[in-house]
Amino acid sequence: MEDCIFCKIASKEIPAKLVYESENVVGFRDINPQAPTHILVVPKKHFASLNELDDISLMGELLNAVKKITKKLEIQEYRTVINTGKSAGQEVFHIHIHILAGRDMKWPPG
Numbered sequence: 001m002e003d004c005i006f007c008k009i010a011s012k013e014i015p016a017k018l019v020y021e022s023e024n025v026v027g028f029r030d031i032n033p034q035a036p037t038h039i040l041v042v043p044k045k046h047f048a049s050l051n052e053l054d055d056i057s058l059m060g061e062l063l064n065a066v067k068k069i070t071k072k073l074e075i076q077e078y079r080t081v082i083n084t085g086k087s088a089g090q091e092v093f094h095i096h097i098h099i100l101a102g103r104d105m106k107w108p109p110g
């Protein structure tokens with residue numbers, strides 16, 4: 001999608017620190033990390049949020065990518081977050097799973 005920053009990262013139009021790539025999914029380091037390790041996992045195809053993502057197989061691929069990335073980075077304890085909608089904290093409207101690790105997490109999240 002035009003003017004979508006994560007579409008541009010997925011297509012390598014703009015650079016990012018990639019940690020994972022498969023046919024349909026990329027994982028890269030967050031530009032503004034909120035933990036010592038902060039990775040974003042996104043589908044290459046544009047879906048604005050979880051509300052628009054209707055491909056069950058791709059949902060599985062995204063979670064599988066989380067498992068592959070955490071295994072590769074030797075992370076055993078981590079938090080995954082999907083912000084859906086503005087009030088939930090979503091700023092980039094291309095669905096992404098945050099992987100946060102390397103510090104103690106609070107619950108409930110703010």
Ligand code: DGP
Binds near residue numbers: 016083089092093
């Ligand atoms: P969210 O608030 O859930 O929409 O998270 C968006 C995240 O995307 C936020 O943690 C910062 C990150 N981000 C925004 N723009 C860029 C970018 O150009 N490159 C990278 N690597 N991360 C970005």
